[in-house]
Amino acid sequence: MNEHIIEIKDLKKRYDEGKIAALNGLDLKIKKGEFVSIMGPSGSGKSTLLNMIGALDVADEGTIKVAGIDLMKTKDLSQFRSQEIGFVFQMHNLIPNLNVLENVEIPMFENNLNSKQMQERALELLKAVGLEDKIRQTPNKLSGGERQRVAIARALVNHPSIILADEPTGSLDSKTGDIILKLLRDLHEQENVTLVMVTHEPYVAKMADRIVYVRDGKVYEEDDKID
Amino acid sequence: MSYFSLILKNPFRNKTRSALAIVGIAVGIATIVALGLVTGGLKAATSETLNAGGSDLTVTEANSNFMSGTIDESRVGELANISGVKNVAGVLRKTPIINTSVEGGFGSFSVNGIELDKLSVVDIEGVNGSLFSPGSNEIIIGKTAADSLDKKVGDTINLFGEDFTITGIFETGNIMYDGTAFTSLDTLQDITNSPGEVSTIYIQAQDDTNLTELSQTIENTYPNELSATSASALTDRINEGLSIIDSATWAISLLAIFIGGVGVINTMIMSVYERTREIGVLKAVGWRSRRILGMIMGESIVLTLIAAVVGTVLGILAAVAGLSFLGGEISPAYSLDVFLRGFLVAILVGVLGGIYPAYRASQLPPTEALRYE
Numbered sequence: 001m002n003e004h005i006i007e008i009k010d011l012k013k014r015y016d017e018g019k020i021a022a023l024n025g026l027d028l029k030i031k032k033g034e035f036v037s038i039m040g041p042s043g044s045g046k047s048t049l050l051n052m053i054g055a056l057d058v059a060d061e062g063t064i065k066v067a068g069i070d071l072m073k074t075k076d077l078s079q080f081r082s083q084e085i086g087f088v089f090q091m092h093n094l095i096p097n098l099n100v101l102e103n104v105e106i107p108m109f110e111n112n113l114n115s116k117q118m119q120e121r122a123l124e125l126l127k128a129v130g131l132e133d134k135i136r137q138t139p140n141k142l143s144g145g146e147r148q149r150v151a152i153a154r155a156l157v158n159h160p161s162i163i164l165a166d167e168p169t170g171s172l173d174s175k176t177g178d179i180i181l182k183l184l185r186d187l188h189e190q191e192n193v194t195l196v197m198v199t200h201e202p203y204v205a206k207m208a209d210r211i212v213y214v215r216d217g218k219v220y221e222e223d224d225k226i227d
Numbered sequence: 228m229s230y231f232s233l234i235l236k237n238p239f240r241n242k243t244r245s246a247l248a249i250v251g252i253a254v255g256i257a258t259i260v261a262l263g264l265v266t267g268g269l270k271a272a273t274s275e276t277l278n279a280g281g282s283d284l285t286v287t288e289a290n291s292n293f294m295s296g297t298i299d300e301s302r303v304g305e306l307a308n309i310s311g312v313k314n315v316a317g318v319l320r321k322t323p324i325i326n327t328s329v330e331g332g333f334g335s336f337s338v339n340g341i342e343l344d345k346l347s348v349v350d351i352e353g354v355n356g357s358l359f360s361p362g363s364n365e366i367i368i369g370k371t372a373a374d375s376l377d378k379k380v381g382d383t384i385n386l387f388g389e390d391f392t393i394t395g396i397f398e399t400g401n402i403m404y405d406g407t408a409f410t411s412l413d414t415l416q417d418i419t420n421s422p423g424e425v426s427t428i429y430i431q432a433q434d435d436t437n438l439t440e441l442s443q444t445i446e447n448t449y450p451n452e453l454s455a456t457s458a459s460a461l462t463d464r465i466n467e468g469l470s471i472i473d474s475a476t477w478a479i480s481l482l483a484i485f486i487g488g489v490g491v492i493n494t495m496i497m498s499v500y501e502r503t504r505e506i507g508v509l510k511a512v513g514w515r516s517r518r519i520l521g522m523i524m525g526e527s528i529v530l531t532l533i534a535a536v537v538g539t540v541l542g543i544l545a546a547v548a549g550l551s552f553l554g555g556e557i558s559p560a561y562s563l564d565v566f567l568r569g570f571l572v573a574i575l576v577g578v579l580g581g582i583y584p585a586y587r588a589s590q591l592p593p594t595e596a597l598r599y600e
């Protein structure tokens with residue numbers, strides 16, 4: 001398991017007409033199946049880093065290769081996002097007029113699946129996150145933790161190779177947050193999916209195989225934990 | 228869930244806003260449909276009235292109202308001798324006082340006196356039952372009149388103080404005739420005390436006759452006495468009026484497209500704006516720009532199609548109400564054409580109104596969309 005699924009070298013990204021350097025020559029390598037926590041002060045570039053890995057945005061300079069794809073050279077990245085990446089945001093970002101099942105089905109529209117196959121796969125994931133009895137509920141009827149479970153199911157539904165979680169427990173109380181975290185970690189192990197998670201909580205970060213500290217758009221410390 | 232059912236669901240998220248947009252477009256569609264139905268009805272009615280087999284020229288007393296006026300019966304025979312004339316019928320028209328009104332007829336119920344062998348000139352080729360005998364109190368009545376007077380063959384009807392036996396019922400398809408009755412000219416002249424009088428003379432011309440020249444000849448022969456109108460001249464004048472209404476319909480359609488389009492653009496831009504974050508999520512989960520574009524365009528077309536259905540129903544109601552207000556002699560002309568026009572305009576509005584908001588949505592940078600509060 002030495003293969004790197006994420007290889008980032010000297011990555012730079014500026015916003016607001018160059019006034020803000022969100023990434024300032026960042027280097028990072030992540031192995032396939034690894035669980036990495038990203039920590040750092042607010043505004044240090046953690047979300048920007050995740051967005052670059054997930055191809056939601058394009059860097060100005062440097063190299064970034066994810067799942068064998070050079071993201072600086074690929075034009076249409078929607079297929080990459082659909083096949084390789086699952087996002088979990090701080091806000092659940094569920095679609096309010098769709099029920100739980102339909103929300104989980106949304107990423108599968110780009111795969112050539114029929115409605116029945118889509119539903120079967122979504123149900124499988126909803127069972128895995130323990131929501132099989134709430135599939136017809138709309139998001140506003142769910143608790144914060146339940147919503148985040150739906151978001152996790154949605155992130156995993158297309159069999160991604162990487163889960164990018166940006167402060168997934170940031171809007172939850174600590175008890176609920178713990179449950180969500182353990183769920184993410186368990187699913188990462190079961191599905192053998194790479195997990196990159198931004199968090200502010202040191203005890204949360206410690207669950208990971210490795211902690212990466214980011215400051216001013218750079219990695220300034222990597223903490224390889226010895227299990 | 229299918230992509231299609233997702234598109235169907237979204238317009239109902241903000242019901243008030245969608246309803247307003249739908250009403251706006253529906254009013255436009257309703258106008259188009261209503262005008263289409265009414266002009267179609269008018270066209271059908273005039274061509275029925277004026278082009279129905281019967282006569283080519285209508286001769287009336289000069290300077291008199293189309294429906295009143297009297298002509299000396301001797302003119303009937305004289306007109307028959309003018310070259311180019313094939314057949315001539317003098318008709319005396321009288322309006323009896325009866326208790327029941329005739330609905331769906333052309334004006335009030337009138338009784339026409341005509342010579343038995345001239346019935347074909349007024350387009351009556353046959354009857355259900357038998358024709359009247361000359362000089363008798365026998366009468367044939369039109370289908371529309373029979374229906375609203377609730378009369379059938381063999382019944383009697385009291386007109387001008389005399390009992391008439393209904394011997395037959397006819398149907399020409401011409402609203403001018405079907406709401407009336409025909410009896411022997413002699414009888415009607417007798418009982419209404421109008422000896423030697425007719426109201427109108429109908430002329431059938433020979434096939435190669437120039438109708439304009441013929442009517443000129445008649446008017447020159449009887450200056451200040453007779454006036455002749457060719458059916459086709461009348462049709463032309465009416466068609467001219469109708470084509471003005473047609474252009475107005477198109478102008479209104481364009482206006483409806485424009486106003487409806489602006490309404491849809493506005494509605495969809497607001498909808499996209501409110502769902503900025505959600506569109507960011509759709510991109511994050513791998514939706515192609517094209518799919519987002521299609522979704523918003525689809526939602527826009529769903530809105531305008533609903534408006535098309537609502538507008539069509541409103542348009543039909545308006546046309547029916549309007550025409551019955553005008554007396555109910557003309558019925559709306561339901562044609563696929565009119566409804567297709569309404570739906571095409573609706574789809575056009577949906578596409579035109581949807582393009583820009585859909586394009587905007589599809590081009591939203593995902594990171595900015597996701598940062599959107």
Ligand SMILES: Nc1ncnc2c1ncn2[C@@H]1O[C@H](COP(=O)(O)OP(=O)(O)O)[C@@H](O)[C@H]1O
Nearest residue numbers: 015016020022042043044045046047048594595
């Ligand atoms: N899309 C954007 N437009 C403008 N500025 C941005 C954008 N994304 C991030 N930034 C800026 O870049 C810096 C890093 O942001 P971010 O990566 O979100 O930090 P973190 O997630 O570590 O708090 C911040 O100063 C932020 O305001």
Ligand SMILES: [Mg+2]
Nearest residue numbers: 046047048166
């Ligand atoms: Mg952040």
